[in-house]
Amino acid sequence: MTKFVLFFYWLLGRRRFWQYYTNVTWSTCAECLKLHGRIAPDPARFPQRRDGCPREILPFSVWQLPEYKEKARRMRELAQAELERRRLFARAVEVLERDPEEALSLFDRAGGIELYLPEVERLADEKREFFLSNPQLKRRLGEIFLKRWSEKFGKPRYEVWPERMRIEREKWGERRIRELFL
Ligand SMILES: [Zn+2]
Structure with missing residues (x-):
């Protein structure tokens, strides 16, 4: 212009x-x-x-x-x-x-863009029965979420957050993912 x-x-x-x-x-x-x-x-x-x-x-x-x-x-x-x-x-x-293999790959790709805890919590709740009978898959999914969660806070949009707030938020989410999936 x-x-x-x-x-x-x-x-x-x-x-x-x-x-x-x-x-x-x-x-x-x-x-x-x-x-x-x-x-x-x-x-x-x-x-x-x-x-x-x-x-x-x-x-x-x-x-x-x-x-x-x-x-x-x-x-x-x-x-x-x-x-x-x-x-x-x-x-x-x-x-x-x-x-499930395709699902893991899709969850991973989605998480590469962004990961939101309320959705992770809802998933754990909605698929409770399925995860109970597929503990290994549940664990693998937990690992994917953990990895994507920790990457999330290195992204530019979170860099503007105060350091302490970012670390606390990251730890809180990590605990929650472990609780739900690992
Ligand atoms: Zn609207």
Whole structure:
């Protein structure tokens, strides 16, 4: 985007743009994920969603449009990765009992994108009977979750957390995974 285009916007009286933010996590709905990073010339252009997902619409100057577009691209990537992670995780749950090897590989791929403890807890609960009769598989899955869990906290998005908080959170999750699977 050239300076000329920005100046053109400015001539049209456009001084600000707005960007839509949600929190990319396991519980954010797909519709809100699709809005993450979107840019509009008027905040009223964004749908009014009252579904409990976090929602913030922040203004920026017309001159910052190129960098915000780049930011929007990264935000969209993150949101799309979350949708892909859900697809992999859901598929893993679906095939777990008839094709456990495939399920382990899918859980591993999903965990490579991100791992959320509430989903791990729900899985342990929903498949309790199956895991009781397949202790070895349960153990292997626990190892996969542990490995992905420890990788999670090395990712850039967690690097901004205070060190102590990160370590405590990591240990807490590790304990929980052991409790449930090992
Ligand atoms: Zn939502």
